[in-house]
Amino acid sequence: MQKSKVFAVSAALATVATLAVTTAHAALAQGQPVIGLITKTDTNPFFVKMKEGAQTEATRLGAKLLTGAGKADGDNAGQVTAIENMVAAGAKTILITPSDSKAIVPAIAKARAAGVMVIALDSPTEPASAVDGLFATNNYQAGVLIGQWAKKAMGGKKAVIATIDLFPGQPVGIARHNGFLAGYGMSGVSAGTAGQVNAGVACAQDSFGDQAKGQTAMENCLQKNPDINLVYTINEPAAAGAYQALKAAGKEKSVLIVSVDGGCAGVRNVEAGVIGATSQQYPLKMAAMGVAAGVNYAKTGKKVSGYTDTGVNLITNKPESGVKSQNGKYGLANCWGK
Incomplete structure (x- = not known):
């Protein structure tokens, strides 16, 4: 059979x-x-x-x-x-x-x-x-934007960072991850950095861009370090999963989440306050x-021949000085997916 x-x-x-x-x-x-x-x-x-x-x-x-x-x-x-x-x-x-x-x-x-x-x-x-x-x-720049915004949004508070990544060796995941750290102010990280930098990161877990795996990754990070207060995610499904783990632990209001993609579900999560800011691509x-x-x-x-940049915009309803951004209304008008 x-x-x-x-x-x-x-x-x-x-x-x-x-x-x-x-x-x-x-x-x-x-x-x-x-x-x-x-x-x-x-x-x-x-x-x-x-x-x-x-x-x-x-x-x-x-x-x-x-x-x-x-x-x-x-x-x-x-x-x-x-x-x-x-x-x-x-x-x-x-x-x-x-x-x-x-x-x-x-x-x-x-x-x-x-x-x-x-x-x-x-x-x-x-x-x-x-x-x-x-x-x-420019995935590195997408990461830089959410890193810069997060630095301002943390308001001088010491960041205990978790990164919910893609999977090892994937260039997009490396670029976004490293860009986020560079935007947050980590020295020695540039667009040309070949490998994923985990210095200064309390916990790094892979999610394969999946919501369920993102939730598991966040649960693992909370077990490793319950003081995490800033979470970078490779994309918005992973961010949604991370939020569920934080909510189950009663930490959803004390942890800031930033992400990349700009899908409609992700932008709605920006509107709802689940995600603080996301970098929208097209x-x-x-x-x-x-x-x-x-x-x-x-x-x-x-x-x-060569590389053509198709653009990126930071989407947030909590703009920070010195970081160019668009609001959720703009994000919804230019998002993709359901």
Whole structure:
């Protein structure tokens, strides 16, 4: 029975892949540019909105969009398969948010050798030169903004810091974490710092950007040091989880939480006082720019190059002097997700 189920699932996946190739080849025959979008997951609201933005722009520009994703953050094998399928389908541009910035590089190299332009969205590859271009938030600057705000908001109180991070070695997680510490005033940390700095941090735990794991991470940190009064989180789902742990411990009013992303649920948590401040990024813009670049490549043969900053804004309802910010109303007008 189990084998029958596995064969049935495999057959279904093969049928989907064959259908995608067939429809892509039909689009090519009609002169439509074929563009692939590969996200880390299909469920994270950030990537759901990215997919929506890519589809809207592809429709507007008359391109055929193929989509794929890993099963979860860190699923490199799933992304490799998606690249191979899209190359076979005739995609001339692939947009990807790499789950594993190093392990994905060989698959990207094969695609580029086949004439495919590859653009990283949101997360850089290692090395950055593994792709033709990167459209992304400056994640280090996003961290700096919440670090600067937190320093002011703490009002001279000694910070006992917990960081609820992504997972080891992920460039986005490292950049946001280090940016937060630099913004708070830690010396010796810069945008070029390669590894995650934990000096001056009372507790650092990984959450994989997940709410339930964020709650567990915060519980672990409170066990390690109950005096924690400032929490940095990699994203707003992790922040929501951390808040639940703090609330269960009766500490939700005495601990300040800052985060990064700017999703609608996260901004509503800023409005509710769950999150003190968050740095908002713009996945719709990343995706739309990537699709437009892909269509231009199909028409002109001109590839993009280097890094394009897609912007970041600090969202808070408690502005601090010297730290540029927008309020929750602005955040809700520009957020993504539900």
